[in-house]
Amino acid sequence: KQEVTQIPAALSVPEGENLVLNCSFTDSAIYNLQWFRQDPGKGLTSLLLIQSSQREQTSGRLNASLDKSSGRSTLYIAASQPGDSATYLCAVPGGGGATNKLIFGTGTLLAVQP
């Protein structure tokens, strides 16, 4: 059974710092991995999706890496801003198909202090 965990559970940094969020999964046979952002009381915003054949994806100040063999992904946020404060979730498909249900990580609550 696929399990996804994220560390740290919470992180507080001063504005401008670069930071790394970690995601690990127990079953390395994944089709892809997604990173999401969730603001309090809101739905999810997809940040990056990495296919299993890729090692990283970049979007603006965000860079996500994927190491399937070790069951790990990282989300790197450069030059953090107060507006980056949110909960960050990683997720992988839980079944044999790429469109199957997503298994979510436990989330990292990020606070960027101005």
Next chain:
Amino acid sequence: GAVVSQHPSRVICKSGTSVKIECRSLDFQATTMFWYRQFPKQSLMLMATSNEGSKATYEQGVEKDKFLINHASLTLSTLTVTSAHPEDSSFYICSATNQGFEQFFGPGTRLTVL
């Protein structure tokens, strides 16, 4: 593109009543929709997978007679919480996919049962 809406965004009801939540894909046809539940400070947990024109597949521990799911068209799925109780109070989020690699999430519905 790939916008998913949910209605209502917030609902408060008395214990014992039924509540219907709608999930719509606005600009694409969703062959599969998913319903998730999120308790405070916890991650998303999949409740059921809904395929257009067929019965929903429920996750273990989710009562199908309590959480009725209908996916009558390629753009609409509904979740009805029957005889709601305070322990059903939660944040309900749907997602939709058109057999691609990504799921697109709705903004969520906050249910409070008094």
